[in-house]
Amino acid sequence: MTELKPLFNFDQLPAKTTNSNGLTGMDVISVDQFDPDKLAYIFARAREMREMVRRVGGTDLLKGYVLACLFYEPSTRTSSSFIAAMERLGGSIIPITQGVKFSSVSKGETLADTVRTLEQYADAVVLRHPEIGSAKLAADYASVPVLNAGDGPGEHPTQALLDLFTIREELGQIEGLKIAMIGDLKNGRTVQSLTKLLLHFDVSLRFVSPEILRLPLKTMNQVIDAGIDARETHDVADVIDNADVLYVTRVQKERFADLAQYEQVKDYYEITADLMAKAKEKMIVMHPLPRVGEIHYNVDADPRAAYFRQVQNGMFIRMALLAAVLGQA
Amino acid sequence: MTELKPLFNFDQLPAKTTNSNGLTGMDVISVDQFDPDKLAYIFARAREMREMVRRVGGTDLLKGYVLACLFYEPSTRTSSSFIAAMERLGGSIIPITQGVKFSSVSKGETLADTVRTLEQYADAVVLRHPEIGSAKLAADYASVPVLNAGDGPGEHPTQALLDLFTIREELGQIEGLKIAMIGDLKNGRTVQSLTKLLLHFDVSLRFVSPEILRLPLKTMNQVIDAGIDARETHDVADVIDNADVLYVTRVQKERFADLAQYEQVKDYYEITADLMAKAKEKMIVMHPLPRVGEIHYNVDADPRAAYFRQVQNGMFIRMALLAAVLGQA
Amino acid sequence: MTELKPLFNFDQLPAKTTNSNGLTGMDVISVDQFDPDKLAYIFARAREMREMVRRVGGTDLLKGYVLACLFYEPSTRTSSSFIAAMERLGGSIIPITQGVKFSSVSKGETLADTVRTLEQYADAVVLRHPEIGSAKLAADYASVPVLNAGDGPGEHPTQALLDLFTIREELGQIEGLKIAMIGDLKNGRTVQSLTKLLLHFDVSLRFVSPEILRLPLKTMNQVIDAGIDARETHDVADVIDNADVLYVTRVQKERFADLAQYEQVKDYYEITADLMAKAKEKMIVMHPLPRVGEIHYNVDADPRAAYFRQVQNGMFIRMALLAAVLGQA
Numbered sequence: 001m002t003e004l005k006p007l008f009n010f011d012q013l014p015a016k017t018t019n020s021n022g023l024t025g026m027d028v029i030s031v032d033q034f035d036p037d038k039l040a041y042i043f044a045r046a047r048e049m050r051e052m053v054r055r056v057g058g059t060d061l062l063k064g065y066v067l068a069c070l071f072y073e074p075s076t077r078t079s080s081s082f083i084a085a086m087e088r089l090g091g092s093i094i095p096i097t098q099g100v101k102f103s104s105v106s107k108g109e110t111l112a113d114t115v116r117t118l119e120q121y122a123d124a125v126v127l128r129h130p131e132i133g134s135a136k137l138a139a140d141y142a143s144v145p146v147l148n149a150g151d152g153p154g155e156h157p158t159q160a161l162l163d164l165f166t167i168r169e170e171l172g173q174i175e176g177l178k179i180a181m182i183g184d185l186k187n188g189r190t191v192q193s194l195t196k197l198l199l200h201f202d203v204s205l206r207f208v209s210p211e212i213l214r215l216p217l218k219t220m221n222q223v224i225d226a227g228i229d230a231r232e233t234h235d236v237a238d239v240i241d242n243a244d245v246l247y248v249t250r251v252q253k254e255r256f257a258d259l260a261q262y263e264q265v266k267d268y269y270e271i272t273a274d275l276m277a278k279a280k281e282k283m284i285v286m287h288p289l290p291r292v293g294e295i296h297y298n299v300d301a302d303p304r305a306a307y308f309r310q311v312q313n314g315m316f317i318r319m320a321l322l323a324a325v326l327g328q329a
Numbered sequence: 330m331t332e333l334k335p336l337f338n339f340d341q342l343p344a345k346t347t348n349s350n351g352l353t354g355m356d357v358i359s360v361d362q363f364d365p366d367k368l369a370y371i372f373a374r375a376r377e378m379r380e381m382v383r384r385v386g387g388t389d390l391l392k393g394y395v396l397a398c399l400f401y402e403p404s405t406r407t408s409s410s411f412i413a414a415m416e417r418l419g420g421s422i423i424p425i426t427q428g429v430k431f432s433s434v435s436k437g438e439t440l441a442d443t444v445r446t447l448e449q450y451a452d453a454v455v456l457r458h459p460e461i462g463s464a465k466l467a468a469d470y471a472s473v474p475v476l477n478a479g480d481g482p483g484e485h486p487t488q489a490l491l492d493l494f495t496i497r498e499e500l501g502q503i504e505g506l507k508i509a510m511i512g513d514l515k516n517g518r519t520v521q522s523l524t525k526l527l528l529h530f531d532v533s534l535r536f537v538s539p540e541i542l543r544l545p546l547k548t549m550n551q552v553i554d555a556g557i558d559a560r561e562t563h564d565v566a567d568v569i570d571n572a573d574v575l576y577v578t579r580v581q582k583e584r585f586a587d588l589a590q591y592e593q594v595k596d597y598y599e600i601t602a603d604l605m606a607k608a609k610e611k612m613i614v615m616h617p618l619p620r621v622g623e624i625h626y627n628v629d630a631d632p633r634a635a636y637f638r639q640v641q642n643g644m645f646i647r648m649a650l651l652a653a654v655l656g657q658a
Numbered sequence: 659m660t661e662l663k664p665l666f667n668f669d670q671l672p673a674k675t676t677n678s679n680g681l682t683g684m685d686v687i688s689v690d691q692f693d694p695d696k697l698a699y700i701f702a703r704a705r706e707m708r709e710m711v712r713r714v715g716g717t718d719l720l721k722g723y724v725l726a727c728l729f730y731e732p733s734t735r736t737s738s739s740f741i742a743a744m745e746r747l748g749g750s751i752i753p754i755t756q757g758v759k760f761s762s763v764s765k766g767e768t769l770a771d772t773v774r775t776l777e778q779y780a781d782a783v784v785l786r787h788p789e790i791g792s793a794k795l796a797a798d799y800a801s802v803p804v805l806n807a808g809d810g811p812g813e814h815p816t817q818a819l820l821d822l823f824t825i826r827e828e829l830g831q832i833e834g835l836k837i838a839m840i841g842d843l844k845n846g847r848t849v850q851s852l853t854k855l856l857l858h859f860d861v862s863l864r865f866v867s868p869e870i871l872r873l874p875l876k877t878m879n880q881v882i883d884a885g886i887d888a889r890e891t892h893d894v895a896d897v898i899d900n901a902d903v904l905y906v907t908r909v910q911k912e913r914f915a916d917l918a919q920y921e922q923v924k925d926y927y928e929i930t931a932d933l934m935a936k937a938k939e940k941m942i943v944m945h946p947l948p949r950v951g952e953i954h955y956n957v958d959a960d961p962r963a964a965y966f967r968q969v970q971n972g973m974f975i976r977m978a979l980l981a982a983v984l985g986q987a
Contacts, residue, residue, distance in 0.1 A: 004699075004703075006706065007703065007706045007707075007981070007987055008706060008709070008710050008717065010709070010710075010713060013713060013714045013717075015713050016713065016714060016715060041333075044333050045333075045336065048335065048336045048337060049336075051337070051339070052336070052337050052339075055342060055344050055345065056339075056343070056344065056345060056393055057392075057393025057394055057395075057452070058393030058395075058421075059337065059342075059393075061336065063715075063716060064715025064716030064717075064746070065715055065716070066715075066716075066742050066745055066746065068738065076443070076446075077446055080423045080425065080447060080450055080451075081450055083423050083424075083450075084423055084451060087395055087421035087422075087423075088393070088395065088421075092716075092742075092745035092746075094738045094742055094745075095424055095741075095753055095755075096734055096738065096755075097424075097425075098427045098756045109947070109949070109950070112955075113947065113948060113949065117734075117735055117738075117947065117966070117969050118738060120967075120970035120972075120973065121739055121969075122738075123715065289438070289442065289446065290438035290442060290443075292438070297441075308445050308446070308449060309449075311446050311449040312450070315449065323336070329336055370662075373662050374662075374665065377664065377665045378665075380668070381665070381671075384674065385671045385672070385673065385674060385722055386674060386781065387721060387722030387723070387724075387750075388666065388722075405754055409752045409776060409779050409780075412752050412753075412779075413724050413752055413779035413780060416724055416750035416752075417722070417724065417750075424753055426753075426754075618767070618771065618775060619767035619771060620771065621767070626770075637774050637778060640775050640778040640779075641779070643778075644778065644779050652665070
């Protein structure tokens with residue numbers, strides 16, 4: 001073999017450096033990891049991301065970084081948000097997002113081995129998995145940061161962060177707000193995660209649901225223990241005139257054994273233009289999406305309808321998190 | 330929280346600007362949107378794209394831009410073409426291209442909400458959907474440009490543009506050409522869309538098909554109303570010696586109730602090396618692909634076989650369109 | 659149409675140049691293509707890639723290049739490795755990796771036409787296909803480089819290259835090593851391909867398998883003809899104290915007609931911490947992964963467990979190959 005001309009001149013390539021932000025290398029598994037200081041940090045970075053995207057679209061901050069997006073169940077919204085976030089930061093993605101037939105998995109490979117394989121290629125892993133605890137397990141085995149994009153009935157921390165960020169950005173502050181959660185409070189992990197984050201602030205909470213879909217005892221007790229002003233009700237009418245935030249979730253028909261019962265109660269939980277006429281002038285309607293009827297299309301043009309802006313905030317929050325855990329923000 | 334060192338220095342980042350090309354922000358839904366001026370503009374830009382790709386492979390023209398590729402049914406050829414187009418322009422993609430089980434969709438989300446979600450992450454959306462009118466509906470709801478990559482039996486405008494561009498580039502002009510469309514003229518939307526575009530030019534059209542697959546009445550009447558020299562026939566032999574363009578499409582066996590009937594007629598529509606011996610020296614054979622036998626492999630080496638060059642023209646046309654609607658060309 | 663302001667100033671864009679490395683434009687179909695000179699070249703480049711990734715993560719070496727990843731059957735490990743390789747070199751990918759329902763294929767398109775289509779968009783094609791000979795066929799039709807990522811029971815040359823590279827990097831040399839292959843030697847194409855590459859070197863080979871899964875006659879005869887010191891055995895205990903390399907593969911339960919027979923023999927082929935206590939201090943355990951029990955988790959923390967480092971070497975080897983066949987290394 002003749003002598004090789006070197007491909008790279010490393011003297012001209014500055015080595016990677018990482019910030020000392022306290023988040024570098026961190027796994028993002030649960031909202032419990034975020035205290036008010038960390039929240040303020042991530043939100044400040046997310047604001048910079050928003051400004052950057054609006055002005056120039058993208059940056060080279062994460063150039064040379066690769067993110068593996070490992071989705072054992074498909075989630076177009078969440079995977080697209082992480083993909084766009086990484087790409088707007090100049091990074092690259094390994095898209096494993098269709099949630100179907102992973103060959104290694106079908107050959108019996110464990111999640112631990114799959115994650116330890118992907119970290120050989122990628123600098124971080126986003127994981128969506130149907131089983132509770134899967135993100136924690138993956139993080140225990142991986143040496144690169146693992147970001148939980150939903151572990152079944154467990155947590156979906158980036159959703160809660162983007163929800164809280166939306167409230168903050170839309171209304172200018174969190175302290176003092178009256179926040180109503182509406183719909184299926186029993187099965188919706190977004191409500192429970194957001195509620196946990198809100199316990200860091202001096203807010204009033206109202207929980208609006210059918211009897212069979214009330215907030216779980218455990219979460220309700222956490223709220224009470226935190227000394228938060230909280231109350232439960234069955235009717236949106238009880239909160240509409242006073243709420244600063246209506247956080248609406250799907251009331252899934254299939255949760256009702258008796259469909260007639262659903263038809264009977266649904267009017268108490270559907271947000272319409274008529275209902276919005278009774279709401280404050282400065283307030284917002286949020287929804288983690290997808291919706292299937294609980295917010296009518298005739299609400300969309302209302303400037304208080306914040307749910308699509310909320311979607312975009314998800315991208316900014318994920319940009320901030322990715323840059324932070326990779327030591328670049 | 331300690332003070333943050335800003336991530337970005339916006340003074341050094343020039344803000345996005347957009348050209349005043351008359352196409353910025355435009356949705357690409359139908360060939361009806363393209364008059365000869367717009368066609369000439371797109372073709373000129375596509376030529377520049379071709380030159381750029383041949384010389385340097387890629388550019389940074391769309392750096393910082395993200396394209397969502399939303400394919401409700403898989404189409405490897407079309408999705409790959411758009412993906413390569415965006416990437417060669419320096420942009421990024423959100424690949425939702427496998428056409429299977431979208432979680433949001435399976436939860437009952439509407440196309441309108443899916444598109445309004447994706448536009449929070451992306452600067453444009455390419456949509457393939459099995460239902461006619463879906464691209465128009467998506468465009469009505471989206472504030473970013475929507476590009477129709479096929480809406481079922483409806484339109485597939487970028488295919489028609491690349492077809493016309495191929496004729497122009499291969500033969501130097503469109504005016505005066507004798508163009509024969511061959512095969513299934515009834516169900517093939519490509520034939521109908523290309524025909525519409527050709528009505529802007531002084532061409533002669535020949536439609537060659539089995540009786541049961543003749544051009545729809547509506548399209549034939551448009552041709553006649555435009556005063557174009559046009560005629561229908563059952564046999565390629567009637568056009569082979571004279572045609573400048575043979576535009577071949579699949580004659581799908583399954584359209585024939587009686588397979589024996591198909592076997593009987595297929596020889597009239599299959600392009601072979603023997604048949605090509607009777608064609609002019611300067612002419613081209615085109616096909617939207619995939620083919621399943623209507624052009625024999627022994628034609629591939631013939632320099633007049635333009636169908637793979639036609640495929641590449643699709644990438645150049647889509648590069649031109651993307652750059653134009655995003656205000657960068 | 660008014661005159662167009664040109665999009666690109668080609669005077670300022672240096673045209674693509676390619677190295678004269680002897681590999682430019684080469685298809686990578688079989689290990690038979692790699693003699694010791696080519697191996698040394700690729701390994702030297704792979705080392706540069708490793709250094710580059712560790713220091714800066716990525717480079718612009720393949721900026722403007724596009725790689726089509728065409729996987730007719732899903733293989734998360736291999737496709738992710740090629741994707742990360744291309745991205746860390748600054749190139750882009752067309753991801754067709756889910757191995758499901760290709761529309762063109764379902765319409766009856768041949769592999770030859772699919773590849774000739776993709777080469778219109780991409781500068782190289784990586785192909786995974788269930789049929790032996792498919793990569794060769796694709797390469798015969800394509801004018802761009804085709805890289806075989808596994809053609810069914812045929813070859814998987816990049817796996818063999820990364821295996822050999824791992825041995826070289828972990829142990830400092832290949833000459834003189836005692837290498838034991840363990841498990842299913844009959845059906846595992848990785849063992850047969852790696853064995854072929856090892857015939858270029860002065861090594862000792864031991865083949866450890868159940869009787870029904872012995873190395874095929876043809877491969878064994880090649881070993882004997884090469885004058886290599888080789889022997890077969892049924893028990894890992896025969897090689898454990900002496901081996902420099904244990905190359906372990908899956909012994910698939912389903913290969914045994916009688917499960918009781920499997921349970922009876924499996925202890926002879928499973929690698930455990932207890933077994934490793936008998937191995938040399940300087941040696942390595944390798945596995946092409948995924949594993950399903952033949953290497954116990956209690957071996958993972960052993961510094962001699964090289965299988966995850968082996969995974970990462972795959973990315974470096976593929977980076978070297980991509981850069982080489984595209985004329986940039």
